[in-house]
Amino acid sequence: MLPIIETQALTKVYGANGAAVHALRGIDLTVVKGEFVALIGPSGSGKSTLMAILGCLDLPTAGTYTLEGRQVQGLSGGELAQIRNEKVGFVFQSYNLLPKASIVRNVELPLLYAGLGRRERRERALALLERVGIADQADKLPATLSGGQKQRVAVARALANGPALLLADEPTGALDSKTGADVLELFCELHQQGNTLLLVTHDPSIAALAERRVEIRDGVIAAPEGVA
Numbered sequence: 001m002l003p004i005i006e007t008q009a010l011t012k013v014y015g016a017n018g019a020a021v022h023a024l025r026g027i028d029l030t031v032v033k034g035e036f037v038a039l040i041g042p043s044g045s046g047k048s049t050l051m052a053i054l055g056c057l058d059l060p061t062a063g064t065y066t067l068e069g070r071q072v073q074g075l076s077g078g079e080l081a082q083i084r085n086e087k088v089g090f091v092f093q094s095y096n097l098l099p100k101a102s103i104v105r106n107v108e109l110p111l112l113y114a115g116l117g118r119r120e121r122r123e124r125a126l127a128l129l130e131r132v133g134i135a136d137q138a139d140k141l142p143a144t145l146s147g148g149q150k151q152r153v154a155v156a157r158a159l160a161n162g163p164a165l166l167l168a169d170e171p172t173g174a175l176d177s178k179t180g181a182d183v184l185e186l187f188c189e190l191h192q193q194g195n196t197l198l199l200v201t202h203d204p205s206i207a208a209l210a211e212r213r214v215e216i217r218d219g220v221i222a223a224p225e226g227v228a
Helices: 047-054 077-084 105-115 118-131 145-159 177-192
Strands: 001-014 021-032 036-040 064-065 088-092 166-170 196-200 212-217
Touching: 001 047, 021 036, 021 047, 021 105, 036 047, 047 064, 047 196, 105 118, 105 145, 118 145, 118 166, 118 212, 145 177, 177 196
Parallel strands: 036 196, 036 212, 088 166, 166 196
Antiparallel strands: 001 021, 001 064
């Protein structure tokens, strides 16, 4: 299978000398196309730092990271921004929707950055909203939606450019248990459709939904990658 993510001896250090904090201490990780992987660990374990690097939001201090065959370190800010828009879809706990833009306009945003025309953007955004079961809310503002609906919009936006990798950081953290279960069911459906997912969580019951679990503690992988 084609590797989407490959890291070798990935290290991240914040600060220097006596104030240095070693967030990651040599991470070796491979995720292949179509996998659903849960990255699990307690607060402060390094999992969010790793996700930021995998999403090209941050760069490692040392080690290598290859995304869909392309080495990330050494790329310019513009090249990293292009990768984030075209290769990676993000779903955050806080949704990060534009409050004054309609739902469909929020989903169109990555397509606008990709240079698509207005009609094509609209058609693709509406199709994505249909895919996540919220097309009837297309012209509403985010403030009128429930938390679960907002997260579905965030998922649609993350899928806009057909990314190689979908990253979800505690995507149900702000939701009640029933709504969270509905969103997790959507992630399982996306996996069944062939999407590559990496879900960051501290909750073992959520991690159990993935086909593979990677546990991280104190900046290192603490359990074999195949442990479920």
